[in-house]
Amino acid sequence: MSNLTITTDAPWVNGLQVLETMTPAFRENLGPPEGVEGLMSKYNIRQLYQDPVTTRRIDHVRADPGYVDLTCAYHDSVEECLVIGGAVTLDGEGLMELGDYFWRPPGFVHCAWSENGFEAILMMEGISPTDGSGPVSRVVHPHEIAGSNPITTIEEDALGPRGWVRHQASGLLPWASLPEDTWSNNDALQARTLSFNVNTGAASRIVRARSNTELPSSVSERERFIIVLEGSMRVSGEEKVPAIGLIHVPAGQELNTIRIETGTRFMLKTGPTL
Ligand SMILES: [Fe+2]
Incomplete structure (x- = not known):
């Protein structure tokens, strides 16, 4: 069992402490610096897995009521999520509720807000050539282009080998x-x-x-x-x-x-x- 990793007791981490777990390419692009502390005060994670080489991370996330991303952005990594409580709205993608899942290929612009809070398993795939995923990063883009993909002119090519599972109710x-x-x-x-x-x-x-x-x-x-x-x-x-x-x-x-x-x-x- 030597190569097995079992994580059962990851502690909850809140606010600016969460920033320390993020890659610089992510934490330095959250939005206006004066807003970051307020943003992160509503963001809590239990870190279940992190790979420093590929930048893959798997987090148990709990966002408090009133959580609102400071800016819209895309990631160079695939982002994957299963909502396990509450609800979160993703601009350009819809309302994600209990049991909803998404797999978003790199480059699609989005931002999140949640009136009453949400809980989720949030996964950043990190560097994975076979899944078309790059390193974990955050690249700010205006709200107006949410739902589109500015890193490619041919949107079909941006979908990658799993397609874009944009909003899947897993219970169905x-x-x-x-x-x-x-x-x-x-x-x-x-x-x-x-x-x-x-x-x-x-x-x-x-x-x-x-x-x-x-x-x-x-x-x-x-x-x-x-x-x-x-x-x-x-x-x-x-x-x-x-x-x-x-x-x-x-x-x-x-x-x-x-x-x-x-x-x-x-x-x-x-x-x-x-
Ligand atoms: Fe995201």
Whole structure:
């Protein structure tokens, strides 16, 4: 289990402390400096995963009522989000409520505001050539061009290998068997596919167990991020991973025995094959 990362006790961080976790290309482009402290005072995160090389990050985010981005912007990275509470409006994209998901390719301009606050799993893909994603950054653009993509003249080319999943109500998606190449599960797990890379088969899914399930130790050629949304899992019959906790298994590495209770749901992000 040496290459496994399990995050269960990430503390909540608020305000200017959050800035310290951001890449300079992000935190230096939030908007007028005099507004940053007020903006961040309404922004709280639990950092579940961060890769300093690719700049990938996965955060459990809670924004307080009245949160409003100082400016609109695009990112050079793919941004991905699953709303798990409250609601947030994204300019040019719509109102995102409980269970709503998006996968936004780089370059599309947006900004966020939330009257009553929201809670989400927020993911920046970071450098990933196969998913068409660059480093985490923030590039300010005017409100008037929200919803468009100024880094390309051909918008279809900007969509990348998963397309732009702009606003998907995950609760309306069908359950299917979880493909064995993502996690050998003998048909014990069912999944809703949120986004899917048509070239590599990398995907983000919501997964549930059909019944109380114990999966034997497994190795997958795909990197796995498991983010517990409801219920809990037990690794090797010992370590309990509750909501919202994360398990990271690098490609080709072993994940030990996992016990999943009925009613547990988790997000599963799987990468390209080695
Ligand atoms: Fe964003």
